[in-house]
Amino acid sequence: MNKNLVLRKFQLLIFLLLPVSMISQTSNQPQVTTVFAVLTKSVESKTATAGQEFSLRTISDVAVNGEVVIPRESKMVGHVAGAITKGKDERQSMLSIVIDKAIRNDGVEIPLQGIIAAVAAPQNKTLSSDPTYGMMHSNEPKMVGAGPGSAGGSGGLSAPSKSSSTAAVATADLKGRMDEGLSLNEDSQGAIGYDGISISWNFLVPPPITLFSSKGKNVKLEAGTTMLLRMAPPRLPS
Numbered sequence: 001m002n003k004n005l006v007l008r009k010f011q012l013l014i015f016l017l018l019p020v021s022m023i024s025q026t027s028n029q030p031q032v033t034t035v036f037a038v039l040t041k042s043v044e045s046k047t048a049t050a051g052q053e054f055s056l057r058t059i060s061d062v063a064v065n066g067e068v069v070i071p072r073e074s075k076m077v078g079h080v081a082g083a084i085t086k087g088k089d090e091r092q093s094m095l096s097i098v099i100d101k102a103i104r105n106d107g108v109e110i111p112l113q114g115i116i117a118a119v120a121a122p123q124n125k126t127l128s129s130d131p132t133y134g135m136m137h138s139n140e141p142k143m144v145g146a147g148p149g150s151a152g153g154s155g156g157l158s159a160p161s162k163s164s165s166t167a168a169v170a171t172a173d174l175k176g177r178m179d180e181g182l183s184l185n186e187d188s189q190g191a192i193g194y195d196g197i198s199i200s201w202n203f204l205v206p207p208p209i210t211l212f213s214s215k216g217k218n219v220k221l222e223a224g225t226t227m228l229l230r231m232a233p234p235r236l237p238s
Contacts, residue, residue, distance in 0.1 A: 035062045078097050114230055119184075
């Protein structure tokens with residue numbers, strides 16, 4: 001591979017670590033694109049295996065030169081590069097992940113090269129104490145159209161169970177749209193709300209790897225975790 005190309009790639013990867021405020025003050029440097037996304041399913045070092053896929057949902061648009069390349073509500077796919085559990089031979093637990101691609105709602109797939117610069121744990125509130133859930137819960141009959149025989153003999157949830165489920169989903173959807181991304185900004189770094197977890201990166205060989213480590217026995221990123229990604233500007237397939 002051309003040495004100049006390797007150097008440019010290395011410079012770009014290092015540049016991904018710089019806060020946006022510093023990037024805006026720096027001229028003649030590679031561009032970096034940011035996006036906020038939410039982890040759709042928990043992933044943890046205790047059970048993860050190399051190659052295991054995980055997905056994110058974008059909660060902001062990704063625009064390049066004024067054109068939206070990856071719209072909000074697109075899917076991002078990554079994989080586990082490695083997982084280590086603290087034990088006799090390991091001083092810490094570690095979860096290594098790679099961001100692979102974005103999949104737009106129109107089915108277009110866009111390769112990505114980037115890192116996770118920061119994460120924020122989901123807010124830990126019980127539904128019973130949530131005023132939004134209380135409001136949704138009071139409207140449950142209207143939400144599910146409960147009526148005689150609504151559960152039927154289909155083996156599905158009973159009307160009350162369906163109501164509770166509908167209220168919970170509606171609450172999560174409403175509050176998620178209100179809360180997502182508020183605990184992070186484009187200059188955020190580190191793991192917010194995760195005690196004992198640190199973030200580092202490996203740029204030795206592309207693609208870049210984000211490493212989550214802890215002195216505890218497990219590294220677990222909960223579903224609903226908000227993430228700030230920094231990446232090379234994505235391009236639509238030609």
